[in-house]
Amino acid sequence: MTDTIKFAVKKLDFYYGDFKALDQISMDIAEKQATALIGPSGCGKSTFLRCLNRMNDLIPGIRVDGEILLDGENTHDPGIDVVQLRRRVGMVFQKPNPFPKTIFENVAYGLRVNGLKNKAMLRESVEKSLVDAALFDEVKDRLNQSALGLSGGQQQRLCIARALAVKPEVLLMDEPASALDPIATQKIEDLIHQLKKHYTIVIVTHNMQQAARVSDVTGFFYMGRLIETGDTETLFTRPKLKQTEDYITGRFG
Amino acid sequence: MERQNFHKELEQLKLTIYKMAALARQSFENACKAYLARDDDLAQTIIDGDRDINRIELEIDRQSLRLLALEQPMARDLRMIVGIMRISNDLERIADQSVNIAERTIFLCQHSPLERVPAMEALIDISKKMFTMAVTSFRDMDAEAAKEIPAMDDQADEYNMQVLKSLIEVMAASSPGFEKRVLKMRRSIQTIIISRCLERIADMSTNIAEHVVFIAEGVNLKHIQKL
Numbered sequence: 400m401t402d403t404i405k406f407a408v409k410k411l412d413f414y415y416g417d418f419k420a421l422d423q424i425s426m427d428i429a430e431k432q433a434t435a436l437i438g439p440s441g442c443g444k445s446t447f448l449r450c451l452n453r454m455n456d457l458i459p460g461i462r463v464d465g466e467i468l469l470d471g472e473n474t475h476d477p478g479i480d481v482v483q484l485r486r487r488v489g490m491v492f493q494k495p496n497p498f499p500k501t502i503f504e505n506v507a508y509g510l511r512v513n514g515l516k517n518k519a520m521l522r523e524s525v526e527k528s529l530v531d532a533a534l535f536d537e538v539k540d541r542l543n544q545s546a547l548g549l550s551g552g553q554q555q556r557l558c559i560a561r562a563l564a565v566k567p568e569v570l571l572m573d574e575p576a577s578a579l580d581p582i583a584t585q586k587i588e589d590l591i592h593q594l595k596k597h598y599t600i601v602i603v604t605h606n607m608q609q610a611a612r613v614s615d616v617t618g619f620f621y622m623g624r625l626i627e628t629g630d631t632e633t634l635f636t637r638p639k640l641k642q643t644e645d646y647i648t649g650r651f652g
Numbered sequence: 653m654e655r656q657n658f659h660k661e662l663e664q665l666k667l668t669i670y671k672m673a674a675l676a677r678q679s680f681e682n683a684c685k686a687y688l689a690r691d692d693d694l695a696q697t698i699i700d701g702d703r704d705i706n707r708i709e710l711e712i713d714r715q716s717l718r719l720l721a722l723e724q725p726m727a728r729d730l731r732m733i734v735g736i737m738r739i740s741n742d743l744e745r746i747a748d749q750s751v752n753i754a755e756r757t758i759f760l761c762q763h764s765p766l767e768r769v770p771a772m773e774a775l776i777d778i779s780k781k782m783f784t785m786a787v788t789s790f791r792d793m794d795a796e797a798a799k800e801i802p803a804m805d806d807q808a809d810e811y812n813m814q815v816l817k818s819l820i821e822v823m824a825a826s827s828p829g830f831e832k833r834v835l836k837m838r839r840s841i842q843t844i845i846i847s848r849c850l851e852r853i854a855d856m857s858t859n860i861a862e863h864v865v866f867i868a869e870g871v872n873l874k875h876i877q878k879l
């Protein structure tokens with residue numbers, strides 16, 4: 400394996416107050432691959448995901464030990480610009496959360512925040528992001544209508560377009576399809592296959608078949624620990640550890 | 653996330669293939685017995701019983717496809733179902749070979765016996781042993797026991813060659829009368845076909861052993877030396 404490592408996580412401990420939610424997590428996340436995180440509810444998948452762009456910083460009373468290196472640079476160094484970090488490491492959540500604005504403005508939002516004013520450039524960026532999120536054809540005639548009129552699946556792809564607009568390097572997705580119907584889910588999965596050509600993707604999913612379908616690498620979390628990680632095909636056909644085997648074959652959890 | 657119902661159905665599928673294995677074994681053991689004892693009634697029961705085995709094979713296919721489609725099994729469960737489908741295919745072919753032996757036996761029973769070919773008895777012993785070990789290693793999911801089976805296959809091939817050689821000599825030995833010579837050749841050739849069936853059953857027992865290792869360990873023994 401000569402994959403470039405995007406994130407190198409080393410001995411990460413994470414606390415909510417006194418509660419240790421992550422325990423000695425070490426994991427390399429390869430560039431331009433999709434990494435899936437699976438495990439029973441409450442095992443720390445979302446917490447881990449939010450560590451990668453320091454979204455947890457917003458929660459009072461948290462503590463982080465260990466290192467998370469992004470392209471070799473410690474994301475928890477005091478000198479790190481967290482806004483810049485979150486620009487490089489975008490996020491999509493379980494429930495689509497478009498702003499109550501037009502479709503166009505939803506995607507343009509991050510660009511405007513970054514100070515882009517040129518109308519033509521804005522328009523070009525917005526359209527490209529919508530194309531990349533596989534949404535453009537469905538909305539090109541109603542860019543100035545409210546995003547809230549879109550279906551759930553379209554709203555989720557809009558959120559992906561919004562995340563893509565600021566040209567991130569990594570896209571974190573926390574159960575991005577769990578609120579969607581099967582067809583919308585299929586579209587998101589197809590999209591992930593496209594996106595991983597250009598972006599590093601880390602996806603949390605409670606749907607093991609989905610993890611198996613979309614990811615190259617899978618990590619199995621259990622009670623705050625990373626139990627096993629490996630290439631997805633191997634992990635789902637012949638995992639090394641019995642605990643992993645028992646979970647993915649539905650013998651507990 | 654616990655999948656009790658799926659695991660119950662998977663256990664049911666295992667019971668079905670155990671039953672198929674038991675029937676195939678019975679069929680094969682009886683074929684050997686009928687050949688050795690020149691018992692054409694027993695041979696006929698094998699031919700009659702083959703329909704049951706074919707029916708179970710279809711049932712295993714149906715159950716397996718259902719579980720694959722509806723339950724999307726993972727890891728060991730996935731390997732178990734794929735392995736069961738492969739094993740049932742080998743069991744069905746073993747049962748076919750047993751029918752083939754039974755049909756030759758019925759022909760042989762109508763004529764006086766040929767001289768004894770010791771390698772034939774050795775081949776019967778080893779193929780019976782290999783098949784029994786294969787079925788047992790599957791039942792116990794004992795990969796170590798299964799790994800002992802492929803090495804026995806060379807011995808089975810060797811016995812088959814010895815049978816062939818002996819019977820060529822029998823055929824070549826001159827005997828008086830054209831009719832008699834033709835009949836001797838026919839009996840010899842039928843016996844050679846039985847020997848070939850036994851050798852194939854040894855091959856398929858080896859296949860089953862490889863499937864057991866695949867289910868237990870997730871590695872494919874087949875062709876591993878050639879890679």
Ligand SMILES: Nc1ncnc2c1ncn2[C@@H]1O[C@H](COP(=O)(O)OP(=O)(O)O)[C@@H](O)[C@H]1O
Nearest residue numbers: 415418420439440441442443444445446447458
């Ligand atoms: N804001 C929070 N404050 C305190 N505990 C939390 C908070 N968020 C999550 N936890 C706890 O941390 C553990 C891991 O949660 P989470 O990362 O959401 O798990 P998962 O995404 O795997 O379901 C759980 O026990 C959860 O209750």
Ligand SMILES: [Mg+2]
Nearest residue numbers: 444445446603
């Ligand atoms: Mg979560």
